[in-house]
Amino acid sequence: MGLIQNIWLDECRESGIVKCQNKVFESLYYPITLDSEQQSYGRIHQLWYTTYNGARQFFRLDTNDYRVSGRMRQESLKNIQVNLDDI
Numbered sequence: 001m002g003l004i005q006n007i008w009l010d011e012c013r014e015s016g017i018v019k020c021q022n023k024v025f026e027s028l029y030y031p032i033t034l035d036s037e038q039q040s041y042g043r044i045h046q047l048w049y050t051t052y053n054g055a056r057q058f059f060r061l062d063t064n065d066y067r068v069s070g071r072m073r074q075e076s077l078k079n080i081q082v083n084l085d086d087i
Helices: 052-058
Strands: 004-009 015-022 026-035 040-043
Touching: 015 040, 015 052, 026 052
Parallel strands: none
Antiparallel strands: 004 015, 015 026, 026 040
């Protein structure tokens, strides 16, 4: 996993997208969700996308149980704990 560049979270702060540096694609976007037990965010099903819109589309699919509430907003990386082992 590369360095985390940006993170976007929904209004409930339960789901989101994290952007990381990658040597091959320059940037990868991972859909993430809040793990209530550990109080940190982890990657959903080892998924990754090459665009933000691709990762955002994942939450719009009828075939999964993950949904976002409202708009996604960019968050400060200082306030967010992401489980780096999962990403």
